[in-house]
Amino acid sequence: MAVSLRESLETVSDPRNLDSSVEEVFQMMLGVECHRDGLTIALEPESVTAVVGFGGLLSGACVFRTGGSAAMTIAAHMTGMEFTEIHDTVKGGIGEICNMLAGAWKGKVPELAANCGLSVPAVITGRDYNLHVQAPEFQLHHAYCFGDSAFDVTIVCDGIQ
């Protein structure tokens, strides 16, 4: 029998799945407690964005966006190294965080875990850019913080079977 996610759309788009995925990844990989922040983060001029695509039963992307200094703080927690600039290790760390968030999020729904693949992460750095997706099936956009660092995570679903 063909697997369909249409009937479980409510479960798939449950915002609590995203919050628990973020808490789990940050607790386990960085050893920090993250809190949902009701406000959209005020980004520093230099920002770092990682994107991991979903394919299969659900198509879309997981987007992780943070400021330059928060990106360095996150990478420092992950690796035990200190950073003073956004070099490749920092970008790689943010890509991995996005990869784990995407994996943890899809793992919350068994049909999605088994029938949705992940792309390798792409990381974008720069100033003054926006993400725009036309008419998504659903979109979750949450801001979080830990210590002085803030970031936001977006799950965009543009197709579901």
Place this chain on the structure above:
Amino acid sequence: MHEIRALIVDDSSVMRKIVERSLRQAGLDALVVHEAGSGTEGLDLLKTKSVDLILSDINMPMMDGLEFLRQLRAQNLAPGVPVVMITTESSEEHVKQAIQCGAQGYIRKPFTAEQVKERVLPLLDAA
């Protein structure tokens, strides 16, 4: 514990560092780490180096971790060396596939050093 030689295969240099750090936190202080950024690089490295443990990502460009495992067995490289897959893919199907390809262990990302210890040390003791 005697010196352990580990091969870490992951396209992300950050993940390779994190895995190495977790192995040390798991108590493997006398650790010699070889790193490979792809399955192909890992296979090449195993033609010249002996290792006691292999940890590999699954989701990698060019040659994924499962193909790396198949090639490892097909070329009879590192026979008897335990292989642990470390990946974001967590469904039963993915675990089954990895075991069928010859993996002895499976760690889902995100992970803690404690989980690495629980999954890896028994394999080293048994080897």
